[in-house]
Amino acid sequence: MHDRIEIRMFGRLFVRRSNGAVVEADEWSTGKTTDLLRLLALNNNRAVSVHSIIDKLWPDVEEDKARASLRTAVSRVRHVLDEPCIERHLGGLVLRNAWVDVTAFQSAAHDLGAALRAGDHARVVSLAREAEALYVAEFRAYDDKSFWATQTRDSLLLNRQALLADAGESALKLQWMRDAIDFSTLAISEDPCFERAHRTLMQAHSALGEIELALRAFEHLRVCLSQELGADPSPQTRALHIQMLSAEAPPDVTRRPFIGRDTQVASLAADIRAAIAGEGCDVVCLTGADGSGREALLDAAVARVEHAHLRHLIEDGRRTSAAQRLARLASDRRSDITVWGPTDNDPVPDVELFRTFLTGIDADVPRVIVAITSDEAGDLLQAQLAGGRVTVHRQQVGALTDGDLVALATASLSAPPTPRLLAELRDQSERLAGRAVAILREWIASGWIISTMSGVDLYNDAGACAGAFPVGDYFRTMLEQLTVAETELCQLMAILDRPVSGEALRDIVHADQDRPAHVHDVQTSLDELADLGVLRVTLCGYEMRNRALRDAFEHRLRPAVKARLLRQVRDVSPRQAAAG
Structure with a gap:
């Protein structure tokens, strides 16, 4: 299979021939030869004039x-x-x-x-991760102090700094605080005087309640x-520093739209419209478990009803006198919807208290009351009010x-x-909307949310979550310790x-007949990678230690190589299943 030549110039020069063989450093004979390759590669598929090449080299x-x-x-x-x-073209070389x-x-x-200008902050973060996986070290040349090499290195470094700053600010807007800390820390490590990155770092730490770390960032x-x-x-x-010293958090003006349950929102809105159009007192009984999102559902339904407004009664006691006093506060304007509850205590006393409240109002005066309560209390209330002067909608x-649930999580994250x-969200929330929102907010506030190639995930590396060691730095340090064979194994x-x-991985590695097998002892390589902390050993086999590291290796893959590996895995998996 004919493949393209692979040339990596960030850090040490790495070249792989189209047949998959890696070029050894001593094969180039002279440093000028490698610099010629670098010059032409920087202008890949574009002609470079002979005069320009000679002038530089x-x-x-x-x-x-x-x-x-x-x-x-x-x-x-x-x-x-x-x-x-290398071909001659238009008086130059290409x-x-x-x-x-x-x-x-x-x-x-x-x-x-382009994504930043379009306001697609999630894509900004994803592209920054992709770029960071490529930028494993500064650009170097054989004649490293030459003007062209210095100019190229500085230009790429400035691009990376701007990219990291943009990604950090985008992550901050998305409330992906650990990503914001990661990007800003990487930018600061290159330029300690970079104020944009410091402000992002301060804001991210502050949002996680890590005020001391935010103040340390300012002092640094x-x-x-x-x-x-x-x-x-x-x-x-x-000004940001003073805000943190005074413990004043900027107001959160972001309001998420109500997600999902369109049919139920429409049905509740229809009940409210029918109640408003009625001749007497109408009670809309909205029931469900605590944390099911009853109030959010009511807000979404009322937003669809023209000129309707909610007026919440503030409960100040469980006594009959309190219910009677609240009855006097119930609005008699049809567009003002009086809200009772939520009440999720013992169903019998809850219903008795609400009925006391109803006795204090004139049932012949048109008005709408929404009672938010439990399913058990709703059953009792519906049975006791049936056939009476009050119309009940359930x-x-x-x-x-x-x-x-997917739509809610996508909107929140x-x-x-x-x-x-x-x-994890399904198990913890039991698919109740209110609980799911509260859990998602807690994860965001605690900094457990991180972007991955597969979507937003829970970070599973407590050490990295402490913000002390950015994923990018960790990945670069890891690459320096790995051989070509081990890097290829990690990509797979x-x-x-x-x-x-180990057995299944060995079958996949040796299934590719078109490229040389660099990994001869798969099991030994897996054990070494586990010792280095790249992999972890589970009862089911070996896997990447965390999502961020896995994504970095995948981002580093050339698209053509990624496609080849996917085909390789797809072709071998059925054979493994048949053999099993």
């Missing part, structure tokens, strides 16, 4: 000798890569049939900017600005469907949830995204 050499050196270097690149990948990590990084940065910025630039933090940053609020998060594990045994 052999500036102090006579033109005839420089051209001879260029011809030698071109010949060497073609020989090492074992194909005519590199063909190559995938380049710098080009992929720049493409992700461009798409991120103040010291760095003073020592490096002889300056003070900007007024915007100082609406029961039950558990959410799986589809509505600003991105689709992973199956793992959804299963990321594609599998499930626990797998």
Whole structure:
């Protein structure tokens, strides 16, 4: 199978031939040869003039000798890569049939900017993770202090800084505080005087209740600005600092729309309209378990009724006198809907108290009352008021469907949830809307939400959640310790995204006949990766230690390689199932 050449220039030069073989460093013969490859790769599929190449690589050499050196270097690149990948075009040289990590990084940065302008903050975060998986170290060249190498390195670094700042602010808007901390910490590690990143870090820590860490971030910025630039933090940053010192949280003006249960909202709205159009006193009995979202459902239904308003009665006691006093406060305007409850105590006393309340109002005066209570109390109330002067409308609020639960989680988290998060939410909330919203808010406030390639997930690495070690830094440190074979094994594990045994993984690795097998002893490699902390051992086999690390390995894959691995896994899995 003919593949493209793979060229990675972030950090140490890494080149893989189209047949899958990795080029060893000593095969290039000279450093100028590698710099020629870098120059052409930076302009992948675009012609670079011979004069420009000579000016950058052999500036102090006579033109005839420089051209001879260029011809030698071109010949060497073609020989090492074992194909005519460098062509002459429009008086220059062009590199063909190559995938380049710098080009992929720049493409992700461009798409991120478009997503930011469109207000798609979830995509901004996703593209930033993709770009970070490529930017494992600064761009380096053989002639590392040359103008072209320095200019390229600085340009890429500035792109990365802007990308990290944008992603951190987008994560902050989405309330993905751990992602915001991760991105801003990475940006600050490159430039300690970067105020945008410091403000994001301060706000994210403050939102999680980590005021001490937020204040430390400000102090770190103040010291760095003073020592490096002889300056003070900007007024915007100082205002944020004062806000944190006074423990004043900015008002949360975000109001999420009501999600799901359209049929029940429409039915309740119809009951309210019918009650408003009635001739006497109408009671809409809204029942369900505590945490089922009865009040949110009522708000959504009333929003569909023209000129309708809710007036909540404030209960100040369980005595009969309190019920009689509240009766005098019940509005007699048809558009004012009086709300009693919620009451979720003993059903019998609750119903008696509500009936006392009803005796204090004139049943012949048209008015609408909504009673929010339990299912048991609703049954009693409906039975006792049947055939009387008060018209009763009954609406029961039950558990959410799986589809509505997914929609609710997606709206609350600003991105689709992973199956793992959804299963945990389903178990804890029992599919009750109010409980689900409260649980999601608690997860957000506690910083347990993180974006992954599969959706928003619960972070399962307590150490990383402490904010001390960003995922990007952890991934770079990990890559430095891994061999090419171990990196490829991790990429395969990321594609599998499930626990797998050594035997099953060995079958997948050796199933690819078109590329050389770099992993000869799969079991030994798996054990070494587990010792390094990349994998963890479970009863079902080996799996990635956490979602963020898995995503980083998958983001680093070339699209063509990812597609090949997916086909490889798909082809081997049925054979394994048949053999089992």
